[in-house]
Amino acid sequence: MKIDILAVGIHPDDVELSASGTLLRQANLGYSFGLLDLSLGELGSRGSAELRTLEAQAAADILGAAFREQLDLPDGFFAHSPENMLKIVRVIRQYQPHIVLCNAPDDRHPDHGRAAKLVVDACFYSGLIKIETRDTEGKVQAPWRPKSVFHYIQDKQLTPDFIVDITPYFDKKMQAILAFGSQFYDPNNPDDGPRTPISGKEFLDFMEAKARVFGRPAQVQFAEGFIGTRTPAVGNLFFGVKLGGGGDWGGGGGGGGAPLPSLIEKPKKSAPPPPPPPGDLGCLKIFAFHSGYSKYFRRIPLKNSRSSSQVARISDSKLPSSICLRSKLVPANRSK
């Protein structure tokens, strides 16, 4: 299965908290996406790995993800190691995404920045042909390098390179977040488990406030912020320009779609080259050089591009060694 976007998080719920509105918008534009959790989040103060896995699948269903995979790297103690990088490379090569989303480069939780570096590096090394990986059936995987890697901004208020308007998708994003009932505030069960920085109602209020702050510079209600790993390019100056009050974005989003950078537009197929003109392709005139002067020797009509082999066959014929052959290509319109 190939997908357009692979959204990666070290913990189940990272993607839901910080990039799920964007994924919903992209899905509405026709792009497919899958989710990859690097760990099971077993160090979370509330819930368990098993419970978080069930919650994660429920959240993936709400978002409409094509799949959700989990690598089971050790939460909190995973290393930036060749072994862990190759596990991510295998997933990238399996699904061949054009865009990868990953954790913030710097954040309150130390796992986030470390995971971000691991994923960014895996995206690069996945493109190297001499790094061999095999799929689950033992077949060698083809190299694949995503076109772009974007960090979604998480807890720490980093400055985004761009934001995505998620206003129509904010409610569904919050539904996906609340699927992680063990982690976040549940009004029906407010005292469930130890209190953490993300378990109170104020954290959900913060999520809303953060989305409003990201949206403010673009005059939209809710947004998510992203940081690129290189300078984003645009193919249209209307990119990011909100036209009128109807919610349509310029720059090719279409139908109320997102302000898509040209980098993440689907590649357009170029027209195939025109076929060669039918009929005579011209001819090859062969001249024999002997005793300082040349003599026209033979004319070979060209039926295809194998003219050099035709000359070679003549050269192999039994000619005196004092004679050498030269050829001259005559175009079709001058060969008659």
Ligand SMILES: [Zn+2]
């Ligand atoms: Zn996290």
